[in-house]
């Protein structure tokens with residue numbers, strides 16, 4: 001038995017918004033792989049929950065009228081990895097979420113939960129930052145869309161306004177982000193499965209038509225700071241430069257101007273800096289190869 | 296604690312349609328063990344780490360300790376008990392666990408076998424590396440995993456008619 005005081009089950013998005021307004025103290029539960037663990041640990045003991053598990057309109061992946069890739073917030077990791085749209089346009093996201101926990105966790109955990117928890121180590125978060133994803137939020141005043149960077153306020157806190165009954169309903173990847181772009185993610189952890197990232201690095205690149213120049217490179221990290229973050233100095237350095245190994249190595253070193261990892265029991269700051277530079281380099285090399293470039 | 300809250304759940308468990316009043320605080324593990332006496336569903340860690348409580352829901356594996364019983368509404372749930380034939384005959388994967396000595400204390404076994412069922416039902420040939428990843432959501436404190444891996448691999452090859460291939464069957 002879970003130590004919860006009440007459970008309210010939403011049948012639709014509108015229902016969820018209404019329940020949220022009626023029970024502002026209650027917490028949203030989607031796949032439950034964070035919430036139920038916290039409840040078991042006593043952190044959320046005695047709380048009431050609003051379940052959105054059965055709001056099936058929030059599941060699935062499509063391309064919308066504006067050619068955004070639209071990922072419903074309740075879509076599970078397994079379904080993202082196996083989805084043909086993801087595989088064609090942003091395969092790195094499918095690869096990244098295929099590194100979450102183990103198979104059963106990937107069948108249960110949702111991308112909405114992975115971003116609404118505001119956790120820096122979340123395996124989808126660095127890729128969503130590096131592809132400038134848009135977060136769709138629905139509340140009593142309708143729908144608003146914000147860049148994922150603005151969605152994260154601080155560690156564990158995201159921009160969801162309980163007083164407006166808001167929930168996250170989708171994550172969008174704009175065409176400007178995914179068109180002609182290839183990316184790679186490296187999760188550095190102590191073991192290959194069932195482990196939280198010591199550092200997560202996601203890079204994507206668009207090359208010029210002759211594949212000799214970096215037209216647009218984007219990079220984001222998880223666990224390099226309290227929330228997932230871009231490395232803008234490194235991006236500014238590499239954009240417009242020739243596709244060479246020397247430039248890629250300098251790009252790796254440049255990320256150290258951007259990131260601010262901390263010492264924790266998982267790894268020291270110095271070690272995180274070391275793997276950040278190395279992962280940035282390896283991710284960009286891999287992205288160049290995927291984009292058809294030569295080194 | 297506010298007053299208890301119950302809900303009627305209708306679902307299919309091991310092919311049989313059932314109706315049950317459940318406490319909304321119950322996990323699916325609580326319901327399967329407590330109300331249906333399906334004790335193959337083990338309580339290990341109860342926080343999603345060990346896989347001992349793993350069951351199939353609409354063909355996909357879930358740790359039932361991290362799944363609310365009320366979410367089972369309308370779902371098809373399969374536990375280890377659902378694998379045996381009408382007279383208790385073992386399924387191929389259960390027999391393989393015995394043949395390969397993939398069981399010692401047995402606590403992890405039902406969870407592992409249900410994951411194996413999800414894998415095998417796809418009728419695909421997986422590499423050793425892929426199979427290890429697919430089995431990585433379970434902890435076993437006894438066997439060292441090698442025999443479990445072999446039981447799943449051999450059953451996969453047998454179903455695909457490739458068990459005699461000397462390059463695959465190692």
Ligand SMILES: Cc1cc2nc3c(=O)[nH]c(=O)nc-3n(C[C@H](O)[C@H](O)[C@H](O)COP(=O)(O)OP(=O)(O)OC[C@H]3O[C@@H](n4cnc5c(N)ncnc54)[C@H](O)[C@@H]3O)c2cc1C
Nearest residue numbers: 030031032033034035101109110113114116122123168343
């Ligand atoms: C054993 C184990 C291993 C794990 N390993 C990893 C790992 O390797 N990498 C990783 O990134 N994560 C890991 N996790 C954490 C977890 O699985 C993920 O964060 C998952 O994405 C959470 O999704 P969920 O649907 O289960 O979220 P829930 O637990 O249901 O919710 C998480 C949070 O988001 C809020 N929320 C969820 N959906 C919405 C929504 N649509 N609108 C508003 N708020 C919402 C909830 O209120 C809650 O605060 C692991 C968890 C377990 C138990």
Ligand code: FES
Nearest residue numbers: 339340341346360
């Ligand atoms: S008991 Fe459910 S995963 Fe351990």
Ligand code: FES
Nearest residue numbers: 399400435436437
């Ligand atoms: S056989 Fe004992 S835990 Fe696996």
